Structure formats: C-alpha cells, structure tokens
Amino acid sequence: MINFYNLSVVFAELFIVLVIFIVLQWLLNWVFKKSHHLSWLKDKKSQINNIRKISKKILAFVWLILSLAIILFNVFLIYRGEQNLPQYTLELFQNIPKQLWQTILYGIFITGGLIIITLTISRYLDPLLKNAGKQVKDFAVFAKLTSVYDQTDTFLEKAKFHFTNILWLVTLYLSGYFFKLPPTGLNYLQILLIGYLIIAFSILILQAATAIIDSLDNLVESHFKPGTLVYRYYSNLKHLVPFAKRCLEAVIYVNMVTQVIGLIQTITGFANIGEKLVNLIVIILLSRVFIELAQLLLEEVMLTDQDLSETQKQRRMTITPLLQSLSKYLIYFGAGVWILDVFEIDPTPILAAAGLLGLAVGLGAQNLINDMVSGFFILFENYYLVGDFIETGDASGVVEAIELRTTRIRHPNGQVYIIRNGNIEEVVNYSRDYIYAVVDIPISYEANVKKIYGILQQVSEDLQANHPEVLEPIDFNGIEEFTPSHMTIRTMTKLRPTSNPRGIHDEIQGVVRDMIKAAFDQAGIPPLLPQRIIRFKSPEDSKINLLKPDDQSVI
Structure with a gap:
C-alpha cells in the first residue's frame, strides 16, 4: 500500500506540473492575442508569431526536463526506502534556504530569456549571412576572385553552424553563472566554450586563407602577361603554392591544438611543443621560398644581360648552377642552425663535431677531394663550358652541367654520360673559336x-x-x-x-x-x-702480262 501511495504521489506531482504549464501556455497565448490589438505592434505580427512559437517550445522543453527530474528524484527516494514521499519532500523544500529559491527562480528567468535571445539571433542569422555572402560574391566577381566566389556558400554554411553552436555554448555558460554553479563547473564550461571558439575560428580561417590563396593564384595568371617580371617570378614560384597551403594548414592545426591544450592547466607544459612545431614549419616554408628566390635572382643577374658575348653567356651558364647550389646549401645550413636554436639546442658543439668529422672524412675521401679540385680547375681554366660539344674518353656530346664532382654530357643519341671530374684526362673541345x-x-x-x-x-x-x-x-x-x-x-x-x-x-x-x-x-x-x-691468268701462257688492259675484265 505504501508503494502504491508513493506512486500516486509521483503522478500527482506530475499532474500538478502539467496543469501549471498548461495554465502558463494559456496565459502566454492570451498575452500574444492581446498584443495583436495594439496599434504599435500591428506591423510586427510575423515577429510576434515567431516569438510565440519559440516560447511554446521553451515551455515544452522546461516541462519535459522538470518532469524527468521529478520522476528521477522520486525513484531515487523510493529506492532508498523512503516511506512517506510527501512528508520527506515537504521537509526537504522547507530546509532549502530562501536565497537558493531566489537563485533558482532568477536563473530560470534569465535562462529563458537567454534561450529566447539565442533562438531569435539564430533565426535572423541566416538572412544576415546570405546578404553578406551576396556582397562577397559581388566583390569576387568584380575582382575576378573565382575561388572566393566558388567557396563563399560553403564557408557561410560552416560559419552559420559554428556560430550557432557558439551561441548555445554562451547561453549554457551564462546560465551556469546565473545559477551560481561551483567555480569548478564554471571553469569547465569556460574551457569548453573557449576551446570550441579556437577550433571553429581555426577551421574558418583555414578555409578563408585557402580560398584567398587560390584566388590570388588565378588573379596573377589572368592579369599579368607572359614575359613580364611578375609573371616570370611567379611562374617559377607557382609550384610552391600547394606546399605553402599544406604548411599553412599544419601551422593552423598545430596552433589550434596548442591553444586548446593550453586551456588545460594540468598539461600546460606540453603546449610549448606546439609553438616550436609552428616555428619549425615556418622555417621550412621560408627556406624553400628563399631557395627559389635566390635561384631566380641569380638567373636574373647572371643570364638576362643582352649585351653579353656568346662565350660570356656560356661561362655564366656554367657558373650559375654552381652558385645556385651553393646558395641552396647555405640556406639549408642557416635553416638548420635556426631550427636548433628554436629547440634550445646549442649549435656550437654540433658545428665543432661536424668540422672534425668533415676533416676526418676529407682525409679518407681522397677521390672526392680530387674530383672537387679537378672541377675547380675545369671551371677556372675554362677547359669547357655548358653548351660545348666535347669528347673525352668514350663519351662525346654536349655539356649539360658542370658540378663540383661530376660533369654531365648528353650524347647526340640521347644518353647521358656522368663522369667524375677526377677521371677527365684528355678533352677534345669542338666549340672553341672555330x-x-x-x-x-x-x-x-x-x-x-x-x-x-x-x-x-x-x-x-x-x-x-x-x-x-x-x-x-x-x-x-x-x-x-x-x-x-x-x-x-x-x-x-x-x-x-x-x-x-x-x-x-x-x-x-x-x-x-x-x-x-x-x-x-x-x-x-x-x-x-x-x-x-678481277684479273684472269691463262693456264696455257704462264708469262701473261697482267698489266695489259686487254687482259682485264671489270665487273
């Protein structure tokens, strides 16, 4: 009988809550109906209807949550063995301080208002973003930014999704604040909100940056004609665009993870690694760009002068690849020292050890030194240049490249001879003077x-x-x-x-x-x-004169 009594009490409580919310719903409808008769609200019927629908949804949601809370609370009391649920509940409510009741009511009121505001902003967010998208597309058409135009709709859809989620997380955090949750709970809500902000903005920034890079790529190709200085430089740097986008993506993601990890104080020490990884990626990207720029500048300085003689052009074509290789290794060396400094590693002992190791290797690698010395003599004594047709040993053809260790010769049939400079002893040059x-x-x-x-x-x-x-x-x-x-x-x-x-x-x-x-x-x-x-000798006359014209036959 006692269990049946307790169950009837639970149903009574649920019925009372339902009646209260039905009354609230009726009052809400009555208020909105009366508002239609107000002259200063006649032009805002659609907005009032939207607010009424939102209010109904909020009331239904609150009623559902409160009903579930009543059921779970009473089931817990019954499971614990309480015999008189009304008495226990009444005593429990009597022991609750009035300040707590005020806080709960105040929190409910504020949370309801925040939910209404969030739903209203979400409803008006779509036309606002569409208008912004139209403006962006018009500008993209005017500036001929095709990638920006193509990716605007996708970007706005993601922006709407993330912005809506951010609004609800802000509502959740503010509700917890007005309900006066413990500091630990508010701290977790704050971490959740800021972490999601970092992730959402990182994704949006990456997509926007990718669209801008692709659009600038198309813009340069469409606005600058072949042969101009900008087009010539960019055509040589164009292959770095995919690499740059991958580096940008890695930088954004690493920075995102670093910032999110930094929010959690227990593992803040690991966040410093993310900063170092970002610096590492930036150094690698800059080194690649500097290498390409150095090679282009060397080509511009060494090979674009129109007043050079044919011999001077060949000499510069020979020396330019060597200078490009030297600049590349110097940039790699500088990037390596920079990376060591980023990871707080003193490069001095490593450089000293590398010097000693190089000396030891140099003493043992006599063939390598011989090739390099021979390469210097070939260059500075002008034995042959790039473009010369030479013959050395079994190899013959046009010199394609002279490096410090080897020489590449292209045979007329197409095969390439790669010969160590130290093995070149005799050279026949078909391209000197005449x-x-x-x-x-x-x-x-x-x-x-x-x-x-x-x-x-x-x-x-x-x-x-x-x-x-x-x-x-x-x-x-x-x-x-x-x-x-x-x-x-x-x-x-x-x-x-x-x-x-x-x-x-x-x-x-x-x-x-x-x-x-x-x-x-x-x-x-x-x-x-x-x-x-062919001369024939008669057997009858062994003394025939073979030099007589009459005795010869020509076949």
Whole structure:
C-alpha cells in the first residue's frame, strides 16, 4: 500500500506540473492575442508569431526536463526506502534556504530569456549571412576572385553552424553563472566554450586563407602577361603554392591544438611543443621560398644581360648552377642552425663535431677531394663550358652541367654520360673559336674534275647564304687520295661553334653532303658504284702480262 501511495504521489506531482504549464501556455497565448490589438505592434505580427512559437517550445522543453527530474528524484527516494514521499519532500523544500529559491527562480528567468535571445539571433542569422555572402560574391566577381566566389556558400554554411553552436555554448555558460554553479563547473564550461571558439575560428580561417590563396593564384595568371617580371617570378614560384597551403594548414592545426591544450592547466607544459612545431614549419616554408628566390635572382643577374658575348653567356651558364647550389646549401645550413636554436639546442658543439668529422672524412675521401679540385680547375681554366660539344674518353656530346664532382654530357643519341671530374684526362673541345666540317667526296677516274670543282663552288656559295654559322667558303684543294677504285676530294668548311645537340660540325657535314648529292644529280654526274677488278691468268701462257688492259675484265 505504501508503494502504491508513493506512486500516486509521483503522478500527482506530475499532474500538478502539467496543469501549471498548461495554465502558463494559456496565459502566454492570451498575452500574444492581446498584443495583436495594439496599434504599435500591428506591423510586427510575423515577429510576434515567431516569438510565440519559440516560447511554446521553451515551455515544452522546461516541462519535459522538470518532469524527468521529478520522476528521477522520486525513484531515487523510493529506492532508498523512503516511506512517506510527501512528508520527506515537504521537509526537504522547507530546509532549502530562501536565497537558493531566489537563485533558482532568477536563473530560470534569465535562462529563458537567454534561450529566447539565442533562438531569435539564430533565426535572423541566416538572412544576415546570405546578404553578406551576396556582397562577397559581388566583390569576387568584380575582382575576378573565382575561388572566393566558388567557396563563399560553403564557408557561410560552416560559419552559420559554428556560430550557432557558439551561441548555445554562451547561453549554457551564462546560465551556469546565473545559477551560481561551483567555480569548478564554471571553469569547465569556460574551457569548453573557449576551446570550441579556437577550433571553429581555426577551421574558418583555414578555409578563408585557402580560398584567398587560390584566388590570388588565378588573379596573377589572368592579369599579368607572359614575359613580364611578375609573371616570370611567379611562374617559377607557382609550384610552391600547394606546399605553402599544406604548411599553412599544419601551422593552423598545430596552433589550434596548442591553444586548446593550453586551456588545460594540468598539461600546460606540453603546449610549448606546439609553438616550436609552428616555428619549425615556418622555417621550412621560408627556406624553400628563399631557395627559389635566390635561384631566380641569380638567373636574373647572371643570364638576362643582352649585351653579353656568346662565350660570356656560356661561362655564366656554367657558373650559375654552381652558385645556385651553393646558395641552396647555405640556406639549408642557416635553416638548420635556426631550427636548433628554436629547440634550445646549442649549435656550437654540433658545428665543432661536424668540422672534425668533415676533416676526418676529407682525409679518407681522397677521390672526392680530387674530383672537387679537378672541377675547380675545369671551371677556372675554362677547359669547357655548358653548351660545348666535347669528347673525352668514350663519351662525346654536349655539356649539360658542370658540378663540383661530376660533369654531365648528353650524347647526340640521347644518353647521358656522368663522369667524375677526377677521371677527365684528355678533352677534345669542338666549340672553341672555330671548327671544320670535313666531307670526303669519292669520284671515279672518268669524272671531269674541273666540272666538279665548279659545282662545289656553287654549293659553297649557297651554303654561306643559308647558314650564318659558316665563316668561310668551302675549301677543296685538289684531290686528296687515290685508291684502286676511285679518287677522293676532301672539302673543309670553317664554322662558328654554336650550341647543338649533334655538334655544329656534324650537322653541317650532313647539310654539305645533301647539297653535293643534289648538285651532282642536277649536273648528271652518276653516283660512284662499288667496283671490283678481277684479273684472269691463262693456264696455257704462264708469262701473261697482267698489266695489259686487254687482259682485264671489270665487273
């Protein structure tokens, strides 16, 4: 009977709460209906209806929470063995100080107002953000910021989501403050609010920065023509844009985690690591940018002068890669020292140990030192330059790069020879001062030599007219050689060395052969066919004279 009595008390309490909230709901509807008759509120019917709907939702929410609290509280009392719930509840309420009741009522009143304000702001937030988005899109169209235009809607959706959550967290924190929660509880609510603020703003800043970077990328490509200084610099730095975005993302996330960890005092010591990681990422990004800028500046200073001679250009093309490599290593070295300083590591002992280690390695790596010394001599004694056609050992082709340790040579067939500078002993350079294109012309003994000389003279004139690298007319000083089957006329064409994958002498030799073949065909001179002379000895006459023309047959 006692349990049934207690249950009936619980239902009675729930019924009383329900009646109270029904009365409140009726009073609320009556107040809003009366407000429609007020002249100064006739133009705000839609806003009043919205407030009425919000108020109904708040009342329903409070009724649900209060009913659950009554049920849970009475179940706890029944489980603990209380026999008279009304008496115990009455005594409990009588023992509650009046100040606490005032605090609860005041907190409920303030919380209700905060909820109404939050819902109202949330309702008006959407049109406000849409208007702001329209303004941003109009500016993006005007400034031709395509990425900003494309990502505006996504950004505003995320901004609305995070801003709404921030409003509810602020409401929760203020409610706890007005309900006079213990300092520990308020501290946890504050950590939750500030932590979410840091995360939300970090995500929004990252998305906005990414859109701005992409838009600036498109802006530079659309507004600056190829060949301009800005376009030339940016085209060489463009490949760093994805790397820069990844570094920016890492910096924002590391900073976000650092700030959130810093809110928790028990692990504040770990927050210093985040600051060091941010500095590390910034140093890596700056070193990459400085390397690219240093290489571009060296190219601008060394290679863009139009008044240089061909030899000076080749020398600068040879030295520029070395200076670029040296600047790159210097920047890496400086970045390494900076990183050590960020992590509070004294670089002096490390540099001293590295010097001793380098000395030990240098004493043992004689081949390395030999290659580097030979590389310096090749550069400063001007044995060959980048673009020269050389031959050394089994390698021949155009010099692509001269480094401190190796030389790269591109063969006309495409393969690359990488040769240690210390192994280069003899060099044949086809690109110094001048070079001869030598072509041997076989002719038959029956050919008219004077007629061929005239044809070669005409070929020489045509060759000089069409090829500016030809310095002098073709030199052909008589017959070079007699063979049993033909005669040979050697032609020599003096050429100005130019950069050519095959070597200019090899290319002009092919041109001369083509021109001579075409001239011979036009003059009706037949090609020289292979011949073999066979002499037969008669068995009847062993004393036959093999030198008589009558006794020979030509096949």
